[in-house]
Amino acid sequence: xxxxxxxxxxxxxxxxxxxxxxxxxxxxxxxxxxxxDAIAERLGATKGRVYYYFKSxxxxxxxxxxxxxxxxxxxxxxxARSTLGPADKLRGMAEAHLxxxxxxxPIQKVSVQGLERYLFHSSGYRYVNxxxxxxxxxxxxxxxxxxxxxxxxxxxxxxxMPPRLLTKPFFGALNWVTVWYRPxxxxxxxxxxxxxxxxVSFAMQGIQKEPDHEPKSG
Amino acid sequence: xxxxxxxxxxxxxxxxxxxxxxxxxxxxxxxxxxxxDAIAERLGATKGRVYYYFKSxxxxxxxxxxxxxxxxxxxxxxxARSTLGPADKLRGMAEAHLxxxxxxxPIQKVSVQGLERYLFHSSGYRYVNxxxxxxxxxxxxxxxxxxxxxxxxxxxxxxxMPPRLLTKPFFGALNWVTVWYRPxxxxxxxxxxxxxxxxVSFAMQGIQKEPDHEPKSG
DNA sequence: AAATTAGCATACTGATTGGTATGTTGATCT
DNA sequence: AGATCAACATACCAATCAGTATGCTAATTT
Numbered sequence: 001x002x003x004x005x006x007x008x009x010x011x012x013x014x015x016x017x018x019x020x021x022x023x024x025x026x027x028x029x030x031x032x033x034x035x036x037d038a039i040a041e042r043l044g045a046t047k048g049r050v051y052y053y054f055k056s057x058x059x060x061x062x063x064x065x066x067x068x069x070x071x072x073x074x075x076x077x078x079x080a081r082s083t084l085g086p087a088d089k090l091r092g093m094a095e096a097h098l099x100x101x102x103x104x105x106p107i108q109k110v111s112v113q114g115l116e117r118y119l120f121h122s123s124g125y126r127y128v129n130x131x132x133x134x135x136x137x138x139x140x141x142x143x144x145x146x147x148x149x150x151x152x153x154x155x156x157x158x159x160x161m162p163p164r165l166l167t168k169p170f171f172g173a174l175n176w177v178t179v180w181y182r183p184x185x186x187x188x189x190x191x192x193x194x195x196x197x198x199x200v201s202f203a204m205q206g207i208q209k210e211p212d213h214e215p216k217s218g
Numbered sequence: 219x220x221x222x223x224x225x226x227x228x229x230x231x232x233x234x235x236x237x238x239x240x241x242x243x244x245x246x247x248x249x250x251x252x253x254x255d256a257i258a259e260r261l262g263a264t265k266g267r268v269y270y271y272f273k274s275x276x277x278x279x280x281x282x283x284x285x286x287x288x289x290x291x292x293x294x295x296x297x298a299r300s301t302l303g304p305a306d307k308l309r310g311m312a313e314a315h316l317x318x319x320x321x322x323x324p325i326q327k328v329s330v331q332g333l334e335r336y337l338f339h340s341s342g343y344r345y346v347n348x349x350x351x352x353x354x355x356x357x358x359x360x361x362x363x364x365x366x367x368x369x370x371x372x373x374x375x376x377x378x379m380p381p382r383l384l385t386k387p388f389f390g391a392l393n394w395v396t397v398w399y400r401p402x403x404x405x406x407x408x409x410x411x412x413x414x415x416x417x418v419s420f421a422m423q424g425i426q427k428e429p430d431h432e433p434k435s436g
Numbered sequence: 437a438a439a440t441t442a443g444c445a446t447a448c449t450g451a452t453t454g455g456t457a458t459g460t461t462g463a464t465c466t
Numbered sequence: 467a468g469a470t471c472a473a474c475a476t477a478c479c480a481a482t483c484a485g486t487a488t489g490c491t492a493a494t495t496t
Contacts, residue, residue: 014443032250035483047485048445057484113331114397161416168398169391169420176390179331198379202387206424232473253453265455266475275454439496446489452482459476466469 015053017043019067022060023106031061031119058119061110062130068104068111069137075100080144086152087204093145094200098174102181102192109178142167149207158207166207173203233271235261237285240278241324249279279328280348286322286329287355293318298362304370305422311363312418316392320399320410327396360385367425376425384425391421 021042025034036057040046054060075096079089101108119127146167152158159166177199184191239260243252254275258264272278293314297307319326364385370376377384395417402409 030248030250032248036485037483046445049443051485052442052444055485159419161419165413165416166420168394169417172391172394172397172417173387173420173424174390175397176386176394179390179393180386195383198383199387199390201377201379201428202384202391202424205426205428206391206420208423210419210423254455255453264475267473269455270472270474273455437496439494441492441494443492444490446487448487449483449485451484454481455479457476457478460474462471462473464469464471466467 011053014049015063018050018053019060019064020106023064023110026061026064027106027109031057058127058130061119062127062134064107064110065134066137068107069134069141071104072097072100072108073137073141076141076144080148086148086155087157090145090148090152090207091200091204093148094170094174094203095196098177098196098199101175101177102195105178105181105183112175112178142171145170152207157209159209170203170207173206174199229271232267233281236268236271237278237282238324241282241328244279244282245324245327249275276345276348280345280352282325282328283352284355286325287352287359289322290315290318290326291355291359294359294362298366304366304373305375308363308366308370308425309418309422311366312388312392312421313414316395316414316417319393319395320414323396323399323401330393330396360389363388370425375427377427388421388425391424392417 018039022034022039025038025042028034029038036047036050039060040048040050043049050060054063076093079092079096082089082092084092101112119131142164146163149158149166149170150163153160153163177195181195236257240252240257243256243260246252247256254265254268257278258266258268261267268278272281294311297310297314300307300310302310319330360382364381367376367384367388368381371378371381395413399413
């Protein structure tokens with residue numbers, strides 16, 4: 001089998017450990033400034049280990065994206081499939097989404113911000129397929145939210161602006177957490193609950209139908 | 219005067235041109251992957267020109283940040299000083315803020331996303347002062363919004379969550395535009411108005427006081 | 437117990453790039 | 467009209483780093 005993707009549990013765990021370390025460095029330094037040597041050093045190892053499990057730096061990057069999207073999807077899709085009404089369903093999805101961002105911050109941070117352009121423009125068209133794959137995943141994920149928003153709009157509880165446009169500030173209010181949030185040593189559980197509560201409430205309010213300013217009559 | 223910052227109009231224009239080109243490349247490639255040669259090439263020049271006006275790549279980066287914050291502040295502060303009520307004032311500030319993001323996209327994009335960490339962690343403590351300066355500017359700017367939100371909360375029209383926390387999804391809904399927006403060749407004026415309208419309305423609704431779910435009585 | 441191989445470490449290379457040192461030239465001053 | 471200098475261009479260097487080639491060792495297989 002030469003040296004394709006290893007499939008044993010041990011190999012999967014080893015890959016996961018590398019992805020985690022790489023994600024932390026990517027979020028601190030950015031993709032370009034993160035050297036393979038630095039990733040290896042964080043694991044107490046050397047380049048040899050990294051290149052044994054991944055064939056290139058870009059390969060690591062794209063695997064982080066796939067992992068991030070897969071985890072989000074696994075949490076959110078079941079809620080989207082449920083029989084809840086649009087408002088409760090969307091709230092549940094938002095809580096799951098934001099909860100995953102905070103629980104898996106380094107990897108989600110790499111994924112959620114638009115870092116792909118680095119590779120896209122810099123290395124010409126070498127990674128076109130991978131970029132399209134990731135964009136496809138993200139698009140599908142966003143579409144799940146857009147459909148719930150659309151249904152809510154048709155039922156008259158959500159704003160009737162184009163659903164695809166409404167997903168932008170909706171995700172913005174939530175995803176922006178990856179820009180400003182810094183994990184503290186203590187007091188995380190409670191303050192995280194408050195963050196989730198505040199951001200999700202904000203996003204849900206934002207998407208609500210605008211009340212008439214002057215209700216002239218019934 | 220050796221070679222400190224030039225102060226003539228021509229020199230200011232030359233610096234501005236470099237900042238613009240650098241900002242466009244930074245947003246496409248990221249800081250690390252943008253070479254000084256590439257910046258110069260975009261201007262039809264060579265390194266010599268760039269290093270005549272800026273002493274280092276980091277110097278360019280920080281000047282972009284200063285310019286971005288100065289322009290936002292110039293648009294928003296007059297509105298904050300006006301005598302409008304909290305709701306109208308905040309809406310005006312949001313429109314001015316978002317309008318400036320779209321009008322000055324490359325430079326604002328570099329500023330608004332959290333790209334500072336690249337330099338901070340990578341180059342040790344060499345740019346601590348500049349980073350503190352930029353963080354200070356951003357903090358002051360955010361504080362202007364927080365005060366309006368606080369006033370609105372005291373008057374009972376805005377949510378009574380901590381104002382500093384509320385600014386996060388508020389800016390998130392607006393600033394996220396720098397992540398997803400791609401300028402088109404045509405049809406910009408009208409679609410931009412719709413974007414501003416949708417995002418600002420979303421943000422304003424999000425910050426509103428939650429209506430009681432079951433209004434028991436009058 | 438000999439052979440093989442998985443799981444790394446070590447050594448090396450070519451390409452890129454930030455920064456500097458040194459030209460070059462047209463304009464301005466004297 | 468010579469001197470000066472602003473505004474660049476050119477040439478060069480030292481450091482960094484992705485990727486490769488090879489070496490080593492403990493486990494597993496035979």
